Amino acid sequence: MYSKDGQDYFIVDAHIALWDARPENQRNIHGKQFIDCFYDYHRNLSPESEVWPYEEYLYQGGERLMHDLFEVGHVDHAIFQPAALGEFYVNGFGQTEEASALAKAHPDKLTYNHCWDPRFGEQGLKQLREDAKRFDLKGCKLYTAEWHGDSRGWKLDDPWSYRYLEAAQELGIKNIHIHKGPTIRPLDRDAFDVADVDKVATDFTELNFVVEHCGLPRLEDFCWIATQEPNVHAGLAVAIPFIHTRPKYFAQIIGELLYWIGEDRIQFSSDYALWTPRWLVERFVDFQIPEELAEYAPLTTAQKQKILGLNAAAMYDIPVPPHLQLPREEPQAVAVA
C-alpha cells in the first residue's frame, strides 16, 4: 500500500518477471542482444538513482525481487508474466521453477502466470492442460515475437492459436496478456499490427485481453480496437516510465487511454526488473496533466487508485482491504417507491 496526502492506494504490479540472462544461460548472441536491449530501456528511462549495474541486471533472484517489490516498492500484489525465449536462453528467460515456487510460498503477494506458444501443436496443448493444473493458472502471457525453429513470430488468430485460446477458456485461464513484439512473418506487413487482438477479442468474449505497452508502438490502432471490444485492456508496462523522462508525452498517452478506453481498463505495471515499482508508483500518484494540454481532463485520485491496483485486483479476484476499495457505483433503481 502507498499513502500520500491522506489518500491510500492499493498497488497491483500486473507485469513482473524473474529472469536469468547471465552469460552461462545465453544460448547465442541473441540472448545477449535481448538483455542488452532491455538494459538500454532501463538505463534510458530510469532516474539516475534507480539505474542498476549491468551485472545485477542480468539476474535479480527471488530475494531481491521480494525486497524491491514488497519491502520498498509499495506493491501489495504482483503478477508474473514470463517470456520463455527458448531460442535465446538455455534454461529460458523467465525462470519458471523459481518464480512459481516463490508465488507458491507467497500466495497473498504473488500470482504466477505462465506462457504458451501455439507452434508446439498438440504436445503444447497437453502441456498447457498440465500447467493449468500445476500452477492453478488464472492468466497467461503471450509473446508473439518469440522465435521457434525457422519461424520468427505468430499471430493470435492463427488456427493453432485458436485451439489454445479455446483450451484456456475451458480451463478458466481468463486473463490473456499480450506482448506485441516485432512479429516477423510475413515481413510484408507491419510487425506490430494489433488487428489479431481484435479478432480474438470478438471470438473469445469470456477472456480478458490485456495488451501490454498499451499497444505501443501502435497506440492508435490499439485504442480503436479497445473502444470496440469491452474485453480489451491496456497494460502500462513500458509506457509509464516516460513519466520521468518525458512527462508531457506520458500525459498524452494516459490522456488518450482515458479518452478511448476509460479508467476501468488500464493496469499499472513496472515490468520489473525492466524498472522498479517504487519510483513509478510515487511519480504516478504525484502526476498531473500539464495545463497546456487543455484537450485532456485532469487525473482524479479515484482514477489513479483504479489504475494503480483496483482494476487488476478486480480482474484477478485479489482481495482488497475494505478501506482501500472505492465505493462501487451500483445501478440506480428507477422510480423507487
Next chain:
Amino acid sequence: MTVTDDRRAVTARTDEAWAALDAVVDPELDEPITDLKFVRSLDVVGADVVVHLRLPTSFCAPNFAYLMASDAKDVLVALPWTRRVTVELDDHHDSDLINRGLAADAGYRGTFGHEAEEDLSALRLTFQRKAHTAAMERVLTRLVRAGSSVADLGRVTIGDLPDDDATRALLRRRAAIGLRNADALPVFVNHTGSSHATVDLPLQLRLARSTRISIEGNAHFCRGLLATRYDLEEHVS
C-alpha cells in the same frame, strides 16, 4: 589534380552523399535517417561510398531496417559519380542476412526468402498514410487551439493555411500518398482525399491525434534508446 583538389572533391562528394541520405526516411517515425542519427559513418574513397547504419535496438523490426538500408543504397547509387556503393547495417539481429542481401542486390524477396511474400510497398503505404494523418492533425489542432471550432474544420482548405513548416510538411505528405495540393482542396480528409461528414469530425480528429501521438512517442523511444546504446548526447524535444 593536386592533393588539395582531391580533398575538395572528396569533401564535396561526401556532402552530396549526406544530402542524398537526407531523403531516406524511417517510415515508422516519418523522419530522415540523418536527423535520427541512424547513419553511423559515411566514407568516400574516389567514387566508392561506404555507409554504416545503426538502429536503436538489435530487435528493431527487420522489414523497416531493410527498407531504410535499401533506400539508402538506392539514393547513393543514383548519384551520377558513384561506382561501388556499400551499405551495411550494424549490430542488428538480422545484420548478416540484410548485409548479404544488400551486397548482392538480392532485393527484398531474395534477402528474406520464405519470410517475404511479395514486397514492402503496402507496408510503406500504410506508414505514409499515418504520416499524412499526423501532419494533418498538427495543422488542425493548431487551428483549434487558436479558437476554431472542430465542427468548422471541414471547411478549411489548403489555401487557408499559413505558409510555414507545418503546412509544408503536410503538403509533402499529401503528395507522397497521391493527393493533389490545390488551394481549394479541403485539408481534413482521409487517405483518398475525401472529406468527412461534419458529425464525424470530432471522432476523426481524435483518431488522427492518437496516430500523431503514437508516431511521436515512437520517435521519443527510438531517439532515447539510440542515444543510450551508442552513448550519444540526447536532445529532448
